[in-house]
Amino acid sequence: MNANTPLYKQVAKKIKNDIITAKLNKDEAIPSENKLSTKYQVSRVTIRQSIKLLVEEDILYRVRGSGTYVKNQKIEHDIYRLQSFTEEMTHLNQTPTNQVLDFNMLDPEDQLKETLQLESGEKVFFIRRLRCVDNEPMILEETYMPVSLFPDLSVDVMTRSKYKYVENKGYVIKERQGEILPLSPNEELKRILQLEGDASILSMNLWAYFNDDTIFEYTRLYFRSEKYTFKFTSKRF
Numbered sequence: 288m289n290a291n292t293p294l295y296k297q298v299a300k301k302i303k304n305d306i307i308t309a310k311l312n313k314d315e316a317i318p319s320e321n322k323l324s325t326k327y328q329v330s331r332v333t334i335r336q337s338i339k340l341l342v343e344e345d346i347l348y349r350v351r352g353s354g355t356y357v358k359n360q361k362i363e364h365d366i367y368r369l370q371s372f373t374e375e376m377t378h379l380n381q382t383p384t385n386q387v388l389d390f391n392m393l394d395p396e397d398q399l400k401e402t403l404q405l406e407s408g409e410k411v412f413f414i415r416r417l418r419c420v421d422n423e424p425m426i427l428e429e430t431y432m433p434v435s436l437f438p439d440l441s442v443d444v445m446t447r448s449k450y451k452y453v454e455n456k457g458y459v460i461k462e463r464q465g466e467i468l469p470l471s472p473n474e475e476l477k478r479i480l481q482l483e484g485d486a487s488i489l490s491m492n493l494w495a496y497f498n499d500d501t502i503f504e505y506t507r508l509y510f511r512s513e514k515y516t517f518k519f520t521s522k523r524f
Contacts, residue, residue, distance in 0.1 A: 295336035298327050302337055303346055306357060316354045317347065382420065388479070389415035390442045392434060402494065402505050403433055410434045414445050417479060424480045427509040436503055449504075458497050465493030470509070480511055487512050 306317065318326070323334045338355055341347040348358040395403065395411045403411065411431045418426040430449070432440060437456070444452050450460060470490040472482060480488065491508040 294329060295333050295340065298329055298333055299337035299340045301327060302341060306346070315357050317357065319354070384419045384422070385446045386417040386419065387414065387442050387445050388417055389413065390445065395431065399431055399505060403431065403502050405433060412437065412440050414440075416445060425511060427476065427479055428506060429508075430504055430506040432504050436501075453503065458503070460503075461496045461498045461500070463493050463495040465491050467491050472509070476509060480509065482511065 302317070302323070317323070320331050320334045320338075323337075324331045327334070338347060338349075342349060342355075342358075345358055347355050349355050391413045392410050393413055395405060395409070399405075399411065400409075405411070411433055414428075414430045414432070416428045416430070417424050418428060434440075436458075437453075440452075453460060468490045470488050472480070472486070472488050476482070476488065477486070482488070489510040489512050491506075491510070493506050493508070494502050495504045495506075496502055
């Protein structure tokens with residue numbers, strides 16, 4: 288346990304991860320307070336505080352005289368942690384899969400050429416991947432990578448971890464910068480992400496750098512907002 292974080296918050300995080308790992312569906316009951324108290328070896332008061340926090344976060348809901356149920360399963364994406372989708376899902380004991388929808392070599396437009404700091408005549412790979420867990424779409428990813436840096440990039444490579452491939456080539460990934468924007472999906476995004484009705488999504492534009500400050504990718508991500516929440520920690524200096 289982390290002494291700097293209140294115990295009930297630590298337990299709430301464990302409960303949330305266990306909900307995802309156990310693949311509990313919406314409206315499915317979680318164990319009783321007594322069982323949770325025994326499982327996490329904390330008092331029922333702490334369990335009650337943890338559940339209250341998860342109710343406030345829209346993860347759980349209570350039914351008087353009945354129990355506590357799953358309201359929504361959201362993956363907490365730590366925007367300050369540079370990790371791949373594969374690493375993130377593996378950490379949550381989930382099995383990720385990648386469907387490569389498009390894989391092309393093309394001439395970049397001027398704005399993309401400027402973003403990736405490309406020389407005249409350089410080409411890029413464009414890869415569109417659907418990131419899934421248990422065949423359920425979670426993220427649509429559109430990535431541009433310089434051919435000069437990754438001449439052997441292939442569809443087969445992109446069915447696995449992109450960052451693992453990059454690091455196996457001997458590159459050192461330094462950091463990733465980006466911006467998060469709300470977005471109303473068009474019909475194509477709704478179809479690919481299997482969205483219904485007036486569902487909204489969160490989009491992220493990001494740039495990733497090597498240790499020598501070379502930009503090696505520009506990526507647009509489209510997250511299903513009912514599946515993801517973004518977390519960060521701010522400190523006052």
